[in-house]
Amino acid sequence: MTTDYKFEGWMGLDPSSAEGNMVWKEYEPKPWEETDVDIKVTHSGICGSDLHMLRSGWGPAPYPVVVGHEIVGIAVRVGSQAEGNIKVGDLVGVGAQSDSCLGRDGHACGACSSRAENYCPGGVQTYGSRHRNGGPSYGGHALYHRCPSHFVIKIPAGLAPEAAAPMLCGGVTVYSPLKHFGAGPGKRVGVVGVGGLGHFAVLFAKALGADEVVGISRKADKRKDALDLGCDEYIATDDDEDWATKNARRFDLIIGTASSTKMPFNQYLNLLDLDGTLVQVGAPEGPIPLQIMAVGPARRRVASSAIGSPKEIYEMFQLAADKQIKPWIEKRPMKDANAAMVDMEAGKPRFRYVLVN
Incomplete structure (x- = not known):
């Protein structure tokens, strides 16, 4: 034909x-x-x-x-x-x-x-x-x-095509680990990097009912964006040399969307509470450091996640339509x-x- x-x-x-x-x-x-x-x-x-x-x-x-x-x-x-x-x-x-x-x-x-x-x-x-x-x-x-x-x-009714498009990779890349690792009621979620991936992580963590969602980035200039997206608080790591100590064991789950090889990965790990998980979805073009002693003291886990399945994409679309996520x-x-x-x-x-x- x-x-x-x-x-x-x-x-x-x-x-x-x-x-x-x-x-x-x-x-x-x-x-x-x-x-x-x-x-x-x-x-x-x-x-x-x-x-x-x-x-x-x-x-x-x-x-x-x-x-x-x-x-x-x-x-x-x-x-x-x-x-x-x-x-x-x-x-x-x-x-x-x-x-x-x-x-x-x-x-x-x-x-x-x-x-x-x-x-x-x-x-x-x-x-x-x-x-x-x-x-x-x-x-x-x-x-x-x-x-x-x-x-x-x-694509379900109620979801605009221009909104659906970036969810097909950027959205589901964070939706999948948020859902898999239980980002719902009772959970405290940190989002490293408030950008293309990170802003989706904030929107979906809030939609899934997490008790607390905190944006984490280097610069203070994203604070307003993070709060406007729905973050309960924002941490600008360049502005406070004690940020890691002040927020130690604060989170149950961290979604890492930054893709720099110079990110303070081990300090992010120390923000996790007992049995907390850091899911790294940003993909740097080189290695990042990982000290095992940042994992052991609280039985923490480091995980990653790859895009999402057709089933997860449809579930995400329906959540976005139901919750009017934009x-x-x-x-x-x-x-x-x-x-x-x-x-x-x-x-x-x-x-x-x-x-x-």
Whole structure:
């Protein structure tokens, strides 16, 4: 079957593409399968991962790449074997994962069996990867996107597409560990880094009913933003040399969203109470120090978390719709993607950019 639309998007050809040098090109998506959905992209969130990939920050990128894995749009073609009761015309979204084993070889891995597909050893990323049929995966800074239907999520009524887009990676990356580690009533939650990821952590921790949510960052200039988001208090570590001592054993859970290799990681650990957990979701482009004696005195745990499963994404969407959660976003035209990438690297958004077709 031929289509009357073309797959075109912003393509990175080398590491300089992260500096505002992506080029608009036509490309061939993965070969069509009857389990697929084609999406006319209306909104595509910019994630820090886009920049890491474009500049080969986490390792050599498989150029050419089209980044963007916070994709929202209208289903325009739905395969005869598609899952999820998706129909042409539905508003749908795709996050950072496009596929997993799903038991296609007759035996599902433990992750897929437990509906934690984001931890499948055979997982396929939405961009910079290869689909199971061998075709390249291209992201959503484009006009159209093709994705296996298992990873296409219907967006519930009451959730605006521009709000849903950045939740598909930035939102679920913090929602998943908040939910898994019990950020609800009776819990005290610290959020390191009040930015693209961190502001979602504040919004979702409050929505899940945590007793106390505290923003933690270096500079005092984010205090007002943190309090406006719903933080009960804000800690500016550069402004108080005794911040770690004053807040020792204050939290049950800390979500670490900073991605600097110079963060005071061991001091963050000392903010945890007995059996507390620090979940690091920010991904630095290098090692961070960890002293085991910062863990032992209170039986603390250090954990990490990777994006979220389709089930978690839908749960997050429904919570956002029910609680009327509104992320802080700035819409930018798709044609200005290069300028938006440069501004993203400079830390200008408050707190997420969403490209709009």
